[in-house]
Amino acid sequence: MSLVEVSRHGEYIAIVKLNRPHALNALSTELLLELNQCLNEIKEDSSIRVVILSAEGDKAFCVGADLKERKQLPEHKVLQAVQLIGHTISNLEALPQPVIAAVNGAAFGGGLELTLACEIRIAKSKIKMGLTETSLAIIPGAGGTQRLPRLIGLSKAKELIYTARRIDAEEAKELGIVDYVVEQDELLPKAIKLAEEMTKNGPLALIQAKKAINQGIEVPLSTGLQIESLAYSALIPTKDRLEGLKAFEEKRSPNYKGE
Numbered sequence: 153m154s155l156v157e158v159s160r161h162g163e164y165i166a167i168v169k170l171n172r173p174h175a176l177n178a179l180s181t182e183l184l185l186e187l188n189q190c191l192n193e194i195k196e197d198s199s200i201r202v203v204i205l206s207a208e209g210d211k212a213f214c215v216g217a218d219l220k221e222r223k224q225l226p227e228h229k230v231l232q233a234v235q236l237i238g239h240t241i242s243n244l245e246a247l248p249q250p251v252i253a254a255v256n257g258a259a260f261g262g263g264l265e266l267t268l269a270c271e272i273r274i275a276k277s278k279i280k281m282g283l284t285e286t287s288l289a290i291i292p293g294a295g296g297t298q299r300l301p302r303l304i305g306l307s308k309a310k311e312l313i314y315t316a317r318r319i320d321a322e323e324a325k326e327l328g329i330v331d332y333v334v335e336q337d338e339l340l341p342k343a344i345k346l347a348e349e350m351t352k353n354g355p356l357a358l359i360q361a362k363k364a365i366n367q368g369i370e371v372p373l374s375t376g377l378q379i380e381s382l383a384y385s386a387l388i389p390t391k392d393r394l395e396g397l398k399a400f401e402e403k404r405s406p407n408y409k410g411e
Contacts, residue, residue, distance in 0.1 A: 155183040156190050157208070161344055164201040164351040166194055166249075173209030178218040179262050181233065184240050191243045198410050201355045202347040203247060205270060206254040210336065213253075213279075216261025237262045238294040245269035245295075245366075248359045250350055254343040256336070260284050260318070264329075265292060268299040271362070272346060274332040275321040276339050281329070287316035302369070304328045354392045355410040360384070 157169045168190060170177040177183075194200055207213045217237060225233060244251060244266065253270040259281040267273050267281075275281070283296045291297060292313060301309035304327050312319070324330040334342050350358060360383040368376030387393055391411040399406035 154186065155180070156186040158190050158194075161204075161347070162351075164199065164355075165204065165344065165347045166197075166200045166202075167204045167206065167340075168194070169205075170207040170214055173207070173211070175218065176212035176258070177207045177209065177214040177263070178220075179214065179216060179237055179240075180218040180221050181236065183218075184236050188240050188243055191240075191247060194249070195247055198355070200249055201351045201358060201410075203249050203251045204254055204340070204343045204347055205244070205251055205266070206256055206340065206343070210257060212257040212263070213255045213259045214263030214266060215258060216263045216265075216284075234293040237265075241265055241269045241294050248362065250347075250358055250362055252343045252346055254339050255279065255281070255321075255330070256339055261292065261296075262294050265294045265296045265299070268295065268303060268329075272332075273330045274334060274339060274342050274346075275324060275330045276336050277321055277333050279321050280318045281321070281324055282316065282318040283313050284316040284318065286314060300329075352405075354387075354390075354396060354406075354408045356390055356392055357387060360386055 153171070155170070155172050157171045159167045161167055170183065170187070172178065172180065172183055194203060217233070222230065222233060241262070251270040253267040253273045255267055255273060255275040257276065257279055259267055259279070261284055264281050264283055283292045283300065285292050297313065300312070308327060321330055321333045325333050332342060364380045364383040368379045371379070392408045395408060396406050
């Protein structure tokens, strides 16, 4: 049985699901290796314009590291296991396509860190989430100490990490961790609707917009504007840009091909 399932919705949307519901989709080594392979394949597939990340089951999106597996590791291999989670999450963040997280259940530790590497987060109502690592005498080690403060601000991120507090989806939305809170039967349809809105636009433009935003946010404004200019320049010679102008002139929907 595959621990990561990839399916397509329509022509341009890939749906990636963690498939270890019996273990609350905990991040075992095997699951992480499969997820990395899937991400590498998606990265090279130009027909995929938007990715939705979710999980099987209705209890948990992902509860983080597989602590049963971790307990059996010798001390010198623990850091390697943590680094594999971090590497995987960074690979997710580095996908050229926009990624939407459809959080179908509890998201703790590395599970929440997975969602922080996505562009947009949609959560099922009433679920719990949090960076709970300090309750285990460790810290978030797969980007949580870096991505959460950038998302919601330094003080509130410190509070959540220091207390290991578990918050519900509604509070996560108020804090800006989650963008939408919906009922279970609305979760995937909402993610697909957002993805479909994106796929109507130029796929190369989506890639360059993501690159400009992600690279520009970490540098001074003057440098960010240069990054934006380079990203814009990369689109000028494309056939899609000319198609967009022609479609506008002819008052029709454009037919973008990613060229």
